[in-house]
Amino acid sequence: MAQEVMLSHAPISAGNIHAMPTTGLTAEAAAAAYERELQSFYGAERLDPLRPLFDVVLLGLGTDGHTASLFPGRRR
16 A cells, blocks of 8 residues: 555655565565565665665554554564
8 A cells, every 4th residue: 555655756766665574474585585675675774873774654554543563572
């Protein structure tokens, strides 16, 4: 939906759009694949505070209204 409604209308190279994989992988495998994708694009394993990675971050919305539910010690 984000691609259709927003990104396809913006002057953004497809190579600069990094969607997290959501199908066919476990949550752990999807996170690892996304980490590798972002590290490859950025060209380093760690972020440099003087060189940010993202201009825009689009977060999904859960069925109960939560966003970016990352809680230490919880798997889901």
